[in-house]
Amino acid sequence: MKGFSALIPAAGVGRRLGQGPKVWLELAGRPIFVWVVAKFAALASEVVVAVPAQDMHRAAALADEYGLSVRLVEGGDTRQESIRRLVLAAQCEQVLIHDGARPFVTSVLVEKVAAAGVKFGAAAAFLPAEVPVARIEAGRVVEHFHSANMALFQSPQSFDRAALLPLLNEAQRTGALRQSILQLWLEAGNEVHTLLGEKTNIKLTTEDDMVLAELFTGYLGR
DSSP states (O other): OOSEEEEEEOOOOOTTTTSSOGGGSEETTEEHHHHHHHHHHTTSSEEEEEEOGGGHHHHHHHHHHHTOOOEEEEOOSSHHHHHHHHHHHOOSSEEEEOOTTOTTOOHHHHHHHHHHHHHHSEEEEEEEOSSOEEEEETTEEEEEEOGGGOEEEEEEEEEEHHHHHHHHHHHHHHTOOOSSHHHHHHHTTOOOEEEEOOTTOOOOOSHHHHHHHHHOGGGTTO
16 A cells, blocks of 8 residues: 555664664664565655664665665654654655554554555554553552553554644644654544554563564564
């Protein structure tokens, strides 16, 4: 499926993992950057990646080495600002945002989210909770929820570019910062169509995640 811009925020420094920016780490002999860009290059009209300023030449060299068609933008100080810059740079009316540290997403899920985004205006992958969920404050459970009503945010996430950009610009103006762009979208009163995520579509954040990543390499090319 074409007709959308794939936007990949990959400007994080990987503090929790402690091995530098995660997109430069290798899985199955290739940098994560290469796996992610190659997957989306086969599905999207364009791929735009936000990387740290000091890594622009490194990303360009990898793209050239592996024959990847990608545009690079300098990332911001926060993930949200990196995404704002990516949306500004996008050339398609529909944008699909995907974490640069989620290399195991399948092409099937990407295409489902993209199609749902066109139909509903916004769509995203969510991983259902399989056990009850607790809200904790100061080390105490203060509220609990049945698993049937809970799900974890994943990516990709699809949006109408013209509707998303003003929200990002306003958030930059006011200093509103959210963990996910979906939160800005929902807080503005917009709806999101949900799709079933994938257990293997993990975000590489900690050393434990990298251990799992070695077990999931078969999903890199799917």
